[in-house]
Amino acid sequence: MTCRLSLALGFLVTAFTAGGIQANEPIVPGTGQRVQRVGDDFENPGWKYVMNGQKASYEQDEEQRPPGGFARNRRWYESAMRGQPDVVRRVPTPPGGIEGSQGALLLATRLSGIPGTIAGTQMQDDLLMGVAGRIGRPVPVGWSPNCTVRVFLPPFDKWENRTGASFGIRADVRGRTRDGEVDAYWPGFFILFRSKNDKRFAEDFAQINVRAQPSGRDRIGPKIYQPGWWTFGLSLTPDGKVHFYASEGVDDLTEEDHLYSSFPYGSRCLLFDNFFFNVANWENGKNWSTPWVIDDPQFFVIPPEGLSLAQLLRPHQRSQANRRSAPRTASNPIHRFQQGWKR
Numbered sequence: 599m600t601c602r603l604s605l606a607l608g609f610l611v612t613a614f615t616a617g618g619i620q621a622n623e624p625i626v627p628g629t630g631q632r633v634q635r636v637g638d639d640f641e642n643p644g645w646k647y648v649m650n651g652q653k654a655s656y657e658q659d660e661e662q663r664p665p666g667g668f669a670r671n672r673r674w675y676e677s678a679m680r681g682q683p684d685v686v687r688r689v690p691t692p693p694g695g696i697e698g699s700q701g702a703l704l705l706a707t708r709l710s711g712i713p714g715t716i717a718g719t720q721m722q723d724d725l726l727m728g729v730a731g732r733i734g735r736p737v738p739v740g741w742s743p744n745c746t747v748r749v750f751l752p753p754f755d756k757w758e759n760r761t762g763a764s765f766g767i768r769a770d771v772r773g774r775t776r777d778g779e780v781d782a783y784w785p786g787f788f789i790l791f792r793s794k795n796d797k798r799f800a801e802d803f804a805q806i807n808v809r810a811q812p813s814g815r816d817r818i819g820p821k822i823y824q825p826g827w828w829t830f831g832l833s834l835t836p837d838g839k840v841h842f843y844a845s846e847g848v849d850d851l852t853e854e855d856h857l858y859s860s861f862p863y864g865s866r867c868l869l870f871d872n873f874f875f876n877v878a879n880w881e882n883g884k885n886w887s888t889p890w891v892i893d894d895p896q897f898f899v900i901p902p903e904g905l906s907l908a909q910l911l912r913p914h915q916r917s918q919a920n921r922r923s924a925p926r927t928a929s930n931p932i933h934r935f936q937q938g939w940k941r
Contacts, residue, residue, distance in 0.1 A: 624841040624859055627744040627831025627851050630900035631907050635732045637745075637896040638673050640701035645688040646670045653681025653723065655712040663713075673732065677724030683707040683877045683887075686725060692750045692891055694827050696848050702750070702893040707877045708886045720762060722878040726770075727895055729872045734912030736772070736869035741910060742900040743870040744833035745769065748848050750891035751789070751825040754802035757888040758879055761796040764888045765789040766876030767830050768809070773838060773865035785809055785840045785862045787830055788816070788876075791888070808842045810862040817858050820844070829855075832873075838866030848893075873897065 650667045657679050667676035667686070676682040685706040691699040710721035729743075730736045737743040747767060758764065768786030775781055788807045792799045806819035822828070824846075831843040831851045840862055845855040861867075873895060879887035901907055 622835035622837045622839065624839075624853075624856055625742055625744055625833040625835055625900070626853055626855075627746045627833045627841075627843050628896070628898060629744060629833070630742060630898040633733065633897045633899060633907070633910075635911070636673070636729050637727065637894070638669075638671070638703070639699070639894050640688050640703050641699070642671070643688075643701070644670075645701065647674065647682075647686040649682070649686075650676075652713045654678050655681055658712050658717075661712075673728060675726055675728060675731075677726055677874070680722060680724045681710075682725055683723040684709060685889075689891065691893060692752075692827075694848070695750070696748060696894055699893055702891050705875060705877050705890045705892065706887050707879055709881065709883070710877070710879055710887070711881045716883045717881040719881065720878055721881040722763075722766075722876045724874050724876055726872050726874040727897075729870060729897055731872075733910060735910075736871045737899060737910065738869060739834045739838055739867050740836045740902050742833065742835060743897070744831065744899075745873045745895065745897045746829065746831040746851065747873075747895040748893040749789075749828050749830060750893070751804060751822065751828060752889055752891075753825050754791075754804075757791050757793075757802070757804075758885055759793050759795060760880050760885070761791060761793045761799070762880075763788050763807075763876075763878050764791050764804075765878070765890050767832075768874055768876065769832050769834075769840075769870060770872040770874060771834070771840075771867050772869045772871065773861075773867040776864045780868065781865070782871075783863050783865055785842075786832065787819075787842065787844065789822075792821075806844060806857075808858050808860075810860070812861050812864045814863045817860075819857055822846075831855075834867050834870060838868065840867060 647669050652663045654662045662678050667682045683705045687704045688701050689704045691702045707723045710723045711717035766788050768784045790805045792803050794802045804822040807816040827848045833841045841859045842857045843851045843855045877887050
């Protein structure tokens with residue numbers, strides 16, 4: 599993908615004044631220098647994910663069940679909080695995808711709660727695309743971190759027939775709260791299904807919700823009546839604000855695709871840790887989630903003036919292309935995750 603460089607000037611560093619941090623204009627996701635050590639194109643026919651034992655369910659029972667799943671290319675790994683989807687598999691790219699793409703990633707789940715039990719409610723699994731673990735450190739917002747991904751929405755008759763949240767596209771970040779504390783939060787998008795079997799809706803459709811407004815409430819976004827490919831992107835500016843973009847199709851995002859900007863939960867972002875995906879279903883032992891397919895997730899930064907991308911990467915990370923995955927522990931900041939759909 600061609601990086602957008604035209605907006606880079608003017609957003610290179612955080613500007614401090616006597617009154618605090620100056621506001622920055624939104625940055626279109628896909629702007630700056632692509633970080634090659636992060637992301638994936640799924641073009642390798644040998645791409646494989648190793649489940650590596652029972653999934654984690656720390657959110658429900660404080661059990662992580664190490665060592666945890668991981669992709670053989672070490673770019674993906676299981677959430678220690680909730681566990682990985684039951685299906686993480688490379689598949690042929692669905693029609694209408696990125697030109698020339700031969701492979702994409704299928705995510706689906708059925709047993710999404712505590713292994714060996716049935717929750718009888720909505721549950722979810724997570725798959726994480728390593729950023730801090732691949733680079734060797736979290737990325738400060740002064741580097742204007744931003745990310746993009748293509749997501750395939752299947753025909754509505756293939757969705758789990760349930761009104762509610764189905765898929766999440768989110769960032770794992772840390773920011774300063776209104777109380778002055780530094781805490782984690784998880785801005786992003788949820789794709790919800792509105793089933794025609796629900797008497798409130800005359801036909802099947804999907805809807806994008808943005809998480810979150812400064813109040814913490816979701817912001818309702820576009821309705822989708824035609825399945826197919828969509829492009830999503832998140833960007834963070836040096837003022838700590840999060841910017842949300844989405845558009846139909848697989849073209850690069852533009853200024854016109856801007857949906858919303860906010861300080862989610864009233865927090866100003868400081869550090870970007872990871873990019874990740876939620877897959878939700880009604881866990882009754884029978885219901886499979888909607889089969890979600892993603893392609894070409896990418897991560898970009900705009901180096902502050904006088905610095906280079908090489909200075910963001912820790913030397914030992916640059917020299918260890920096949921570094922083993924980080925241990926799955928709640929104390930490891932790479933595995934410090936979201937507390938339910940509320941956040």
